[in-house]
Amino acid sequence: KHWISFSHMATDTTQFPFDRWVHCEQRVIKHSREQMNNIKHPQGLYSVRESICRLISLTRGVKCFPEQVVLGAGTHFLMQMFIRLLPENSTFSMEDPGYKRIYTFLKNEQVHVKTFGIDEKGASINDIRRLNPNIVYITPSHQFPTGRLMPIARRVQILNWAMESNHRYILEDDYDSEFKYESDTIPALQSLDTFEKVIYMGCFSKSLMPGLRVSYMILPQHLLYVFRKKYADFFQSCSVLTQLTLQEFIDSGEYQKHIKRMKQLYQERREMLIKTLEIHFGDQMTIEGANAGLHFRITFTTGRTTEHILKRAKEEKIELYSMNPFYLTNTESNQETSFILGFAKLPKEHIHEGVKRLYRAIYG
Numbered sequence: 142k143h144w145i146s147f148s149h150m151a152t153d154t155t156q157f158p159f160d161r162w163v164h165c166e167q168r169v170i171k172h173s174r175e176q177m178n179n180i181k182h183p184q185g186l187y188s189v190r191e192s193i194c195r196l197i198s199l200t201r202g203v204k205c206f207p208e209q210v211v212l213g214a215g216t217h218f219l220m221q222m223f224i225r226l227l228p229e230n231s232t233f234s235m236e237d238p239g240y241k242r243i244y245t246f247l248k249n250e251q252v253h254v255k256t257f258g259i260d261e262k263g264a265s266i267n268d269i270r271r272l273n274p275n276i277v278y279i280t281p282s283h284q285f286p287t288g289r290l291m292p293i294a295r296r297v298q299i300l301n302w303a304m305e306s307n308h309r310y311i312l313e314d315d316y317d318s319e320f321k322y323e324s325d326t327i328p329a330l331q332s333l334d335t336f337e338k339v340i341y342m343g344c345f346s347k348s349l350m351p352g353l354r355v356s357y358m359i360l361p362q363h364l365l366y367v368f369r370k371k372y373a374d375f376f377q378s379c380s381v382l383t384q385l386t387l388q389e390f391i392d393s394g395e396y397q398k399h400i401k402r403m404k405q406l407y408q409e410r411r412e413m414l415i416k417t418l419e420i421h422f423g424d425q426m427t428i429e430g431a432n433a434g435l436h437f438r439i440t441f442t443t444g445r446t447t448e449h450i451l452k453r454a455k456e457e458k459i460e461l462y463s464m465n466p467f468y469l470t471n472t473e474s475n476q477e478t479s480f481i482l483g484f485a486k487l488p489k490e491h492i493h494e495g496v497k498r499l500y501r502a503i504y505g
């Protein structure tokens with residue numbers, strides 16, 4: 142019996158155009174091999190930053206110049222650099238449930254980090270006002286882990302909050318924004334920012350593969366100055382070969398071709414998965430956060446505990462993650478038996494069997 146994966150942490154590498162990627166890499170090695178000594182620029186190669194600028198302005202409405210782009214081998218690296226641009230005792234805040242890895246990371250960096258709740262529109266502006274932090278870290282396009290989409294009105298409210306004081310910033314983590322299913326993508330929060338309050342963070346982990354380790358942040362101009370002073374002697378953490386291959390992959394149009402194809406594929410998988418879940422579970426389940434990204438949240442009505450279900454899932458050989466690890470402080474809310482269902486690594490031919498095993502794991 143083979144494993145079936147509902148993981149939200151992986152992309153379907155069987156669908157990645159490795160032949161196209163290798164072609165781009167060969168062109169880099171043929172034409173730009175002297176660049177392999179160029180590790181100097183702390184923000185990454187200028188030409189790569191230009192390509193990313195063009196891409197995110199096209200796909201996310203992000204307004205920026207290549208000078209504002211900082212590359213890093215993962216969101217953590219970018220976060221680590223960012224926190225050092227701010228005054229020592231700046232207080233951070235983030236969503237709960239939220240991205241546990243960043244929460245733990247900030248704690249390890251001895252940063253004051255508080256958490257605020259989320260409602261059906263995402264980050265709670267009332268909680269944010271009550272906490273009165275300096276930095277708000279949010280995932281408005283596809284709230285992690287619930288998948289909620291933050292409507293424009295709430296985005297404007299949070300922006301207005303940030304504009305009320307000098308020492309307030311918004312970290313917009315747009316990690317899972319390439320794939321939208323019901324409606325068109327809502328432009329990034331950064332595109333509404335006229336007061337240099339938003340630091341836009343993105344990555345290629347979902348659109349390409351997490352293993353490439355290329356992520357980026359867009360600094361507002363006035364923070365660039367601080368960055369340049371502090372990190373003048375810093376080496377870039379992303380490999381030059383990966384940077385230049387990625388640039389070639391984007392400039393040659395392969396990136397957009399890939400996204401178009403994956404969107405179609407993920408759309409089909411998502412639809413089939415939701416239909417199959419409805420057939421098997423009926424009103425014993427509720428789904429949310431399914432209108433974007435590569436996972437959604439599912440809650441089952443059952444007397445069984447989450448631990449029991451996870452154990453049974455292993456026995457049924459399905460890779461399944463619960464919502465519980467992402468409740469950072471407020472424990473009462475994770476009494477529900479809620480799970481994250483990812484479909485990026487779930488081929489259509491496994492969906493039926495996967496849902497049947499899931500049913501057995503919960504009600505069997």
Ligand SMILES: Cc1ncc(COP(=O)(O)O)c(CN[C@H](CF)CCC(=O)O)c1O
Binds near residue numbers: 355
């Ligand atoms: C909210 C959020 N912001 C960024 C990333 C991208 O991180 P990086 O590739 O290191 O740049 C992820 C990626 N999410 C993890 C990998 F998919 C899974 C989540 C888990 O379970 O910790 C994420 O959730």
